[in-house]
Amino acid sequence: MSALVIQNEVLDLDGDMDAMHPPTETADAPDGGHQGDGNGPDTLADANKQHFTDIAETYGELPSAKKLAKYLAVAMRKLYAFDKNSTSVLDFGCGPGKPDSILVFDAARWNSCMDGCTGLVSSELAADTKKVVGVDISEGMVEQYNKRMQKLGVPPEEMHALCLELKGEPGELDGAKFDIVVCSMAYHHIDDIAATTRLLVGFLKPGGHLIICDMTRGEEGREIVPEPFHEIVSHEYGFSEADIRANFEGAGLKYFGFQLLVKARVHGLTVDLFVGRGVKPTE
Numbered sequence: 001m002s003a004l005v006i007q008n009e010v011l012d013l014d015g016d017m018d019a020m021h022p023p024t025e026t027a028d029a030p031d032g033g034h035q036g037d038g039n040g041p042d043t044l045a046d047a048n049k050q051h052f053t054d055i056a057e058t059y060g061e062l063p064s065a066k067k068l069a070k071y072l073a074v075a076m077r078k079l080y081a082f083d084k085n086s087t088s089v090l091d092f093g094c095g096p097g098k099p100d101s102i103l104v105f106d107a108a109r110w111n112s113c114m115d116g117c118t119g120l121v122s123s124e125l126a127a128d129t130k131k132v133v134g135v136d137i138s139e140g141m142v143e144q145y146n147k148r149m150q151k152l153g154v155p156p157e158e159m160h161a162l163c164l165e166l167k168g169e170p171g172e173l174d175g176a177k178f179d180i181v182v183c184s185m186a187y188h189h190i191d192d193i194a195a196t197t198r199l200l201v202g203f204l205k206p207g208g209h210l211i212i213c214d215m216t217r218g219e220e221g222r223e224i225v226p227e228p229f230h231e232i233v234s235h236e237y238g239f240s241e242a243d244i245r246a247n248f249e250g251a252g253l254k255y256f257g258f259q260l261l262v263k264a265r266v267h268g269l270t271v272d273l274f275v276g277r278g279v280k281p282t283e
């Protein structure tokens with residue numbers, strides 16, 4: 001696998017795990033209930049809503065999450081020629097509006113307003129985007145996202161998030177189509193990624209790019225995400241290149257690309273985080 005951005009660093013996701021405590025510690029069920037057993041949330045989506053709302057305030061400040069967002073934005077800039085006057089982005093599973101959205105929007109605003117993020121973005125990375133729409137099923141994440149944008153002085157018509165569980169039904173997001181749909185570290189939280197990929201492709205314009213970032217399945221096939229997190233994770237082994245290719249091609253995407261973005265320490269394992277890219281045909 002070739003490196004799109006950086007190979008020498010290992011992001012310390014483990015160092016941030018205190019904030020990513022297992023969902024059972026905070027879910028309704030004090031004894032650590034599981035989906036559908038009458039104590040905890042009924043579905044994976046419900047468990048994710050609950051967990052990510054619980055950690056929404058701290059998540060956006062995690063150093064490893066900020067770094068990953070920075071590298072992903074660099075990768076996106078390499079994959080797509082952004083245009084301030086026209087490029088539109090759908091950030092699916094957007095979380096609290098960290099730089100994966102904001103970097104492609106306006107680095108100057110980000111650097112001037114966000115403590116601790118100054119210098120995160122070089123002007124080289126300051127891509128221009130006309131509009132970014134974030135979508136997340138967690139109310140807490142969406143609230144954080146929109147608060148950040150308000151603090152940054154970004155008008156909602158340029159950048160805002162919506163709390164939705166997209167179903168792929170006609171009229172969702174007012175029928176909007178985007179140049180880029182990006183999904184960072186949310187695929188492993190979703191059961192049916194084939195259906196989700198088709199759904200996301202439905203929001204692309206012809207020629208638009210779907211860009212997914214997530215954990216690569218190790219050759220030895222070891223479980224990356226341990227039991228306490230299974231309530232919110234469906235793909236605890238990560239994804240192989242073949243998994244992502246099959247999903248992208250099954251959804252009609254072309255020009256498949258799959259590259260290493262950066263390594264990360266996750267639950268004691270060193271894991272490759274990948275960027276997968278597919279393009280919607282123009283005809």
Ligand SMILES: C[S@@+](CC[C@H](N)C(=O)[O-])C[C@H]1O[C@@H](n2cnc3c(N)ncnc32)[C@H](O)[C@@H]1O
Nearest residue numbers: 048052093094095136137138141184185186189
């Ligand atoms: C690990 S966080 C990643 C957030 C952000 N994209 C990032 O890169 O840091 C996963 C996000 O996916 C969201 N999520 C989980 N399942 C989802 C679904 N079915 N639809 C939309 N968002 C979902 C969660 O609420 C959470 O904000």
